[in-house]
């Protein structure tokens with residue numbers, strides 16, 4: 001049920017094992033990982049392949065990831081997608097990241113518009129959640145631009161012995 005998506009400047013390509021090197025580059029980058037307290041940085045291409053295993057589990061599955069490709073050059077510049085999809089309630093969580101070279105050029109906005117529309121029309125999602133560290137201003141701005149609102153739910157994510165406050169944002173579709 002998951003397909004490649006076409007945006008203005010971007011192609012959102014369903015993840016495959018060919019993306020392992022890019023995934024390693026992306027998630028071993030200090031700036032990309034700065035506020036991603038839920039997971040350790042990726043340490044090898046082999047580990048990236050194990051992450052891809054998760055996104056390629058047989059359908060029906062509760063997660064999917066697209067690789068964000070810049071049409072003009074064919075370069076992979078980031079990823080976005082969904083996890084914890086509850087088909088009964090129509091709720092899902094969204095994640096997204098871009099390699100720092102490509103920040104602040106409207107690419108996340110363009111990619112998220114596509115996958116939110118996909119969630120609504122194809123996945124029949126009713127509510128999307130985003131869990132964001134309160135310090136991750138770029139992510140908060142990005143999600144507010146998509147019409148998400150802050151819920152009353154917040155929680156601490158513990159990482160390397162420290163606790164980081166996160167807010168939960170939601171968007172009704």
Ligand SMILES: CC(C)(COP(=O)(O)OP(=O)(O)OC[C@H]1O[C@@H](n2cnc3c(N)ncnc32)[C@H](O)[C@@H]1OP(=O)(O)O)[C@@H](O)C(=O)NCCC(=O)NCCS
Pocket residue numbers: 031032033035036096097098099102103104105106107108109110131132133136137138139141142145
């Ligand atoms: C979050 C992230 C994907 C944003 O990507 P991006 O392509 O730079 O975002 P956009 O260019 O589409 O910008 C979206 C909005 O956020 C704002 N924004 C982005 N970065 C910002 C920053 N550093 N400071 C202030 N505002 C920022 C933009 O100005 C824009 O709002 P505007 O159009 O009203 O000006 C990117 O910063 C990233 O990959 N971060 C690391 C991974 C991460 O933290 N992912 C989210 C986990 S919850």
